[in-house]
Amino acid sequence: MIYKNNTPLYERPDRSFFLRKDVTQAAKDLLGMILVSSKNGVITAGKIVETEAYCGKGDKACHAHGKRTPRTEVMYQDGGVAYIYLCYGIHHLINIVTNVAGQADAVLIRALEPIEGIEVMRKRRNFTTAKLASGPGTLTQAMDIKVHQTGTDLLGDEIWIAKSQEKEFEILEGTRIGVDYAQEDALRPWRFIIKGNKFVSKPIRSKKEGTTAFK
DNA sequence: TCTAAGATGGGT
DNA sequence: CCCATCTTAGAA
Numbered sequence: 007m008i009y010k011n012n013t014p015l016y017e018r019p020d021r022s023f024f025l026r027k028d029v030t031q032a033a034k035d036l037l038g039m040i041l042v043s044s045k046n047g048v049i050t051a052g053k054i055v056e057t058e059a060y061c062g063k064g065d066k067a068c069h070a071h072g073k074r075t076p077r078t079e080v081m082y083q084d085g086g087v088a089y090i091y092l093c094y095g096i097h098h099l100i101n102i103v104t105n106v107a108g109q110a111d112a113v114l115i116r117a118l119e120p121i122e123g124i125e126v127m128r129k130r131r132n133f134t135t136a137k138l139a140s141g142p143g144t145l146t147q148a149m150d151i152k153v154h155q156t157g158t159d160l161l162g163d164e165i166w167i168a169k170s171q172e173k174e175f176e177i178l179e180g181t182r183i184g185v186d187y188a189q190e191d192a193l194r195p196w197r198f199i200i201k202g203n204k205f206v207s208k209p210i211r212s213k214k215e216g217t218t219a220f221k
Numbered sequence: 222t223c224t225a226a227g228a229t230g231g232g233t
Numbered sequence: 234c235c236c237a238t239c240t241t242a243g244a245a
Contacts, residue, residue: 058228068228069228076241077240092239092240092241093227093228093240094227094229094230094239095238095239096229096237096238097228097229097230099229101228116228134231136231141230142229143229144229144230182228183229184229185228187226187227188228207229
């Protein structure tokens with residue numbers, strides 16, 4: 007692997023990348039890019055292979071929809087920070103905040119293809135035989151990302167996004183996971199994966215038949 | 222204060 | 234199928 011310290015993992019996009027207005031385009035552009043975490047000098051990183059877009063305006067699935075609370079406050083900042091929250095009391099989920107201040111958009115990172123620090127990830131995942139980072143809750147466990155890091159600047163040196171090394175892939179879209187409560191907005195095709203990648207999460211728990219099919 | 226529900230994952 | 238686990242938001 008050519009991914010070593012001081013090489014591609016440190017080539018970051020600038021702030022403007024995160025300020026874009028179209029969160030679905032941001033979710034697609036994040037595919038193929040690298041999420042990196044540094045804990046006590048230990049680097050773990052993975053290629054983003056699955057994302058979901060959440061829009062503060064007009065999307066009932068978004069935590070910031072129709073309200074502004076302490077938890078979602080970071081979503082209202084300028085893009086390029088992390089929105090991390092605890093799900094089901096157990097799982098730490100990380101989002102990339104996008105758009106300009108006041109527009110509460112974010113992209114949920116749902117799966118990674120591990121590329122750096124794999125042995126560390128394996129240990130943090132208790133030597134599971136399952137994939138190390140194929141799910142929003144498992145990838146944060148593998149990278150040791152926790153809710154207290156919400157608001158972290160993604161242009162800093164704790165958690166960051168590195169530029170894509172290859173863009174030669176097709177993108178498939180489908181409906182988002184676990185958002186049936188959002189009624190008609192649950193039908194939006196705002197989940198994106200890299201076609202053919204083996205590290206995407208399993209299409210799980212769709213109460214409505216057939217809604218997770220990709221095309 | 223109280224409580225229901227949740228952008229999940231792993232085991233049976 | 235079942236359940237762990239706890240914060241958050243909204244109600245009382």
